[in-house]
Amino acid sequence: MARTTSKSFVDNLGKIYGVYAGGFIGFVIILAILEQMGVSNKVIGYCFVFLTIGVYAYIGIISRTSEISEYYVAGRVVPPFFNGMATGADWMSAASFISMAGGLYLGGYGGLGYVLGWTGGYVLVGILLAPYLRKFGQFTVPDFLGVRYEGNTARVCGVVVLFCASFTYIVAQCFGIGIITSRFLDIPFEIAIFVGLLGILVCSMLGGMRAVTWTQVAQYIILIVAYLIPVVWLSIKLYGNPIPELAYGQVLDQIAALEKKLGVIKPHAAAYVDAKGQFSWVEFNNFWALTLTLMIGTASLPHILMRYFTTPNVKDARTSVGWSIFFIFLLYFTAPAYAAFAKLEVYTNVIGQNINALPAWVQNWSQVGGLLTIKDANGDGILQLSEFIINQDIIVLSMPEIAGLPYVISGLVAAGGLAAALSTADGLLLAIANALSHDIYYKMIDKTASTVRRLVVARVLLVVVAIIAAAVAGTRPSGIIQMVAWAFSLAAGGLFVPLVLGIWWKRTTAAGAIAGMICGFGITLFYLVGTRYFDMPLWFGIRNISSALFGLPVAFAVTWLVSLMTQAPSKEMQEFVDSIRVPKGELHWVAGTAHD
Amino acid sequence: MADLAPAQREAYWRKTSRLMWIIMGLWVLFSFVIPAFAVQLNDIRIFGFPLGFYMAAQGSLIFYVVACFWNASAQNKIDKEFGVAED
Numbered sequence: 001m002a003r004t005t006s007k008s009f010v011d012n013l014g015k016i017y018g019v020y021a022g023g024f025i026g027f028v029i030i031l032a033i034l035e036q037m038g039v040s041n042k043v044i045g046y047c048f049v050f051l052t053i054g055v056y057a058y059i060g061i062i063s064r065t066s067e068i069s070e071y072y073v074a075g076r077v078v079p080p081f082f083n084g085m086a087t088g089a090d091w092m093s094a095a096s097f098i099s100m101a102g103g104l105y106l107g108g109y110g111g112l113g114y115v116l117g118w119t120g121g122y123v124l125v126g127i128l129l130a131p132y133l134r135k136f137g138q139f140t141v142p143d144f145l146g147v148r149y150e151g152n153t154a155r156v157c158g159v160v161v162l163f164c165a166s167f168t169y170i171v172a173q174c175f176g177i178g179i180i181t182s183r184f185l186d187i188p189f190e191i192a193i194f195v196g197l198l199g200i201l202v203c204s205m206l207g208g209m210r211a212v213t214w215t216q217v218a219q220y221i222i223l224i225v226a227y228l229i230p231v232v233w234l235s236i237k238l239y240g241n242p243i244p245e246l247a248y249g250q251v252l253d254q255i256a257a258l259e260k261k262l263g264v265i266k267p268h269a270a271a272y273v274d275a276k277g278q279f280s281w282v283e284f285n286n287f288w289a290l291t292l293t294l295m296i297g298t299a300s301l302p303h304i305l306m307r308y309f310t311t312p313n314v315k316d317a318r319t320s321v322g323w324s325i326f327f328i329f330l331l332y333f334t335a336p337a338y339a340a341f342a343k344l345e346v347y348t349n350v351i352g353q354n355i356n357a358l359p360a361w362v363q364n365w366s367q368v369g370g371l372l373t374i375k376d377a378n379g380d381g382i383l384q385l386s387e388f389i390i391n392q393d394i395i396v397l398s399m400p401e402i403a404g405l406p407y408v409i410s411g412l413v414a415a416g417g418l419a420a421a422l423s424t425a426d427g428l429l430l431a432i433a434n435a436l437s438h439d440i441y442y443k444m445i446d447k448t449a450s451t452v453r454r455l456v457v458a459r460v461l462l463v464v465v466a467i468i469a470a471a472v473a474g475t476r477p478s479g480i481i482q483m484v485a486w487a488f489s490l491a492a493g494g495l496f497v498p499l500v501l502g503i504w505w506k507r508t509t510a511a512g513a514i515a516g517m518i519c520g521f522g523i524t525l526f527y528l529v530g531t532r533y534f535d536m537p538l539w540f541g542i543r544n545i546s547s548a549l550f551g552l553p554v555a556f557a558v559t560w561l562v563s564l565m566t567q568a569p570s571k572e573m574q575e576f577v578d579s580i581r582v583p584k585g586e587l588h589w590v591a592g593t594a595h596d
Numbered sequence: 597m598a599d600l601a602p603a604q605r606e607a608y609w610r611k612t613s614r615l616m617w618i619i620m621g622l623w624v625l626f627s628f629v630i631p632a633f634a635v636q637l638n639d640i641r642i643f644g645f646p647l648g649f650y651m652a653a654q655g656s657l658i659f660y661v662v663a664c665f666w667n668a669s670a671q672n673k674i675d676k677e678f679g680v681a682e683d
Contacts, residue, residue: 109634112652116627119657123623126664127616131671245654249644269649271634279635288628295627313682315675318668325664329657336653504613581609584680585599 010077017082021221027051032408041407045184048411049418052222056422057202059215064206068451071208071458072139072434074310078213083316084323086216087307089223091118091328093169093424094176095484096335097223097417102392103481104339108268110283112336113290114481117488119325119332120291121298126321129299130308132503134317135580136587139309140431141302141495142439148502149510150573150590152444157517159435161494162302164525166428167469169301169487172480173425174473177418179393184414190474196422197470204426205459208434212426213310219419220327226416227331227396231338234403244337251340258347262385268343282541289546290485296552297488300495303424303431314583342395345402351385358383361401365394393480429469433462485545486528493524493551497559505563506577512563520555524548600678608678615670619663626656 009016031044065071078086096118104111136144142162146155177196182189203215235244252269259267265277272287274280298304307324308317349359355376365372371391374383397417400409437458442449449457477483497520498513528547530536542549569577575588600608630637634648642650675681 109649109652112649116631116652116656119660120623120627123619123660123663123667126667127619246643249642249650251644252646252649253641253644269638269646271631271638271648284632288631291627291631315668315672315682318671319665322661322665322668326661329661333654333657578605579599581612582600582605582680583675583682 010079013079013082017217017221020218021225024222024225028408028412031411032406035406035408041410042186044408044411045186045414048415049181049184052415052419053199053202053422055218056199056215059218060203060205060207060211063211063214065208065210066452066455068454069139070210071455072309072438073306074208074210074213076310076312078310078312080311080316080320081323082217083213083307083311083320084327085220086213087304087320087324088327088331089216089220089419089423090303090307090427091324091424092223092331092420093173093484094179094417094421095172095481096331097227097420098176098179098393098396099479099481100332101335101338101342102395104336105342105390105395106392108266109271110287111339113287114294115332115335117291117294118298119328121295122321122325122328124295124299125304125308126318126325128500128504129305130317130321131314131583132580133305133499134308134311134314135583137309139438140434141305141499142435143443144502145498145513146439146443147590148573148577149498149513150592151510154498154510154514154517155439155443157514157521158495158498159439161491161517161521162435163432164521165297165301165487165491165494166303166432167465168483168490169303170425170428170432170465170469171473171477172483172487173421173428174470175476175483176421176480177425178473180414180417180421184411193470193474196418197466199418199422200425200429201463201466203422204430205462208455208458209306209310209430212430215426216423219423223416223419223423224327224330226412226419228334230399230403230405230409230413231334231341233405233409234341234399235337237403238341244341245333248337248340251337251344255340255344255347258344262347262351264385268340285540286543286546289542289549293492293546293548293552294485294488296496296548297492300491300499301488302435302491302495303427305499306431306434307427338396338399342399342402346388346390351383351388353383355381355383359402361398364401365398425469429462429466432465433458436461436465482545486547489524489528489544489546489548489551490521492548493555494521496552497555501559503577503580506574507563507568508559509563509566509569511566512559512561515562516555516559519558520548520551522551523554524551527551600680604678608674608680611674611677612671615667615674619667622659622663626651626659630656 031047035044069075100114103114133144142155142158145158174193178189178193181196182192204212231244232242235247236242239247241247255268266273272279272284274283308320311317311320350362366374371394373389375387377387397413400413441457442454494517497516501508524547527550528544531538531544572590576590579585579588630651637648638646640647
């Protein structure tokens with residue numbers, strides 16, 4: 001590959017990734033044969049982890065670049081279909097891949113808040129933001145704030161919010177990478193995090209957005225194959241139906257019947273019930289609050305928005321949002337099937353069985369520290385429902401064994417989880433490092449910096465941020481899903497209002513947007529930190545994973561009021577906004593705003 | 597290219613905004629209104645799925661995919677109508 005993305009490469013993407021996918025399947029088959037020949041599980045685990053990271057490193061190295069626009073926005077040549085795949089990998093992290101199906105297993109209907117929240121936000125991205133940010137055509141999300149709200153104050157506010165949200169998010173990913181690497185390489189968690197870190201850095205450091213884009217497409221292919229194979233296999237085996245999303249309707253029926261027999265208080269499909277099985281307004285409110293904040297967070301997270309800076313034009317940015325949500329949908333509408341299959345298996349073949357005659361997967365996982373606990377409390381030798389405690393993070397990881405598949409599929413699932421966590425970590429890392437190097441260093445500290453110098457700064461910052469994130473993750477600050485949900489709240493509270501109103505309401509003034517950003521983000525952060533670390537009572541029973549529920553209305557109200565109290569934006573600024581709204585034509589830059 | 601005349605520009609933005617509000621309205625319906633009635637919808641069963649559960653697990657998701665592609669094609673039509681589609 002040349003230093004700039006060549007046309008022949010883009011034209012042949014389908015062929016290149018087709019060969020790659022075929023090669024990957026061949027690799028899995030070879031490992032399956034080796035397993036039958038007696039190669040140990042540990043070797044297979046090593047092969048999956050190191051060979052996939054090796055492929056990502058290879059793509060990262062051949063995509064190295066010293067061009068600014070290649071480094072920041074992949075040369076703006078990414079076709080919508082492939083940008084959709086890359087966004088899918090960028091989006092689906094350890095939380096989606098490893099934890100979500102388990103959350104659905106434990107939470108039943110309550111877990112669907114995550115499924116809705118992590119998909120519906122793309123409607124907002126596609127309608128309200130992506131095409132207009134693409135037309136704007138600069139490098140980062142704070143760039144837009146800096147130009148639209150004329151100055152570095154708005155830019156810095158944007159960078160602060162971006163940093164807080166993305167950093168929280170990336171710590172969660174490092175945590176997930178540590179769990180997978182330590183389990184399949186059999187090394188301590190703290191060391192595993194830094195092995196995983198190498199995997200992140202080789203993709204993003206040399207080639208920036210260009211390398212991350214083409215690596216993410218490769219990672220999407222691995223993660224979706226790894227997610228679908230075990231559950232499709234199980235669906236065929238049990239129901240003769242290769243589409244698990246249809247087959248689990250009858251599974252839900254069977255679960256409901258078994259729940260009555262076993263005396264389960266909180267049925268799987270029952271909506272908004274508390275631990276006692278009664279309808280609860282607190283659960284009801286938390287459900288929509290979580291859905292709303294996750295959706296708005298989707299439309300505020302810079303590592304997602306900046307993916308739409310890489311398409312060739314505005315029209316492609318819109319189509320690309322469609323492909324993104326399609327590729328994400330493939331995983332999200334399968335997750336509830338995972339949960340239902342696992343639950344039926346537990347209810348029929350685990351609960352009520354003799355403790356000495358449990359299925360092999362239960363015995364295997366109960367030996368891994370603390371993830372699955374079996375305790376014969378009443379000493380009758382029969383396992384009761386209350387004597388069986390399962391951790392949400394092992395539902396997906398144990399599915400191959402539940403389905404009675406060879407170990408090679410377990411290795412495949414681990415490779416998929418790793419791909420999910422690495423790809424998201426790369427996108428986040430790039431968002432943070434780009435904001436610091438482009439918005440803070442280049443735009444505010446040294447406007448005369450040479451191209452070479454800008455890229456050196458970007459790369460150094462990337463490594464520094466990555467090391468700090470891995471070190472923080474090593475302290476195990478919280479659970480994966482919780483940290484990720486906080487990141488969404490922080491981004492939603494701080495960035496959604498200035499971005500959307502900046503495009504859709506010309507009257508938004510710089511003072512209004514800055515005040516709104518500070519208040520919205522401030523309230524969100526205050527509620528999150530207060531309830532988490534200082535025993536502050538919950539407001540209306542809303543959990544702090546939905547903190548932005550309080551920040552958002554404040555941000556809207558403050559932006560609106562302050563904008564109306566200050567002088568309307570200049571005629572030039574209004575013309576600039578007009579020119580962003582139309583796909584064709586030159587932008588009307590306002591004199592004095594920094595752009596290049 | 598020559599910029600659109602102010603009247604044209606307003607008409608373009610009115611149509612674009614209308615499309616935005618229509619899809620946003622449906623987005624609210626599928627994201628919040630239908631889930632709000634999950635308890636009642638769960639009494640209805642299709643292919644074994646309680647309907648309230650089905651909508652949150654699959655139905656609304658299908659709408660999101662359709663809505664994003666629909667928005668792209670409808671907006672393309674508006675762009676062509678006003679001659680502001682990219683070449």
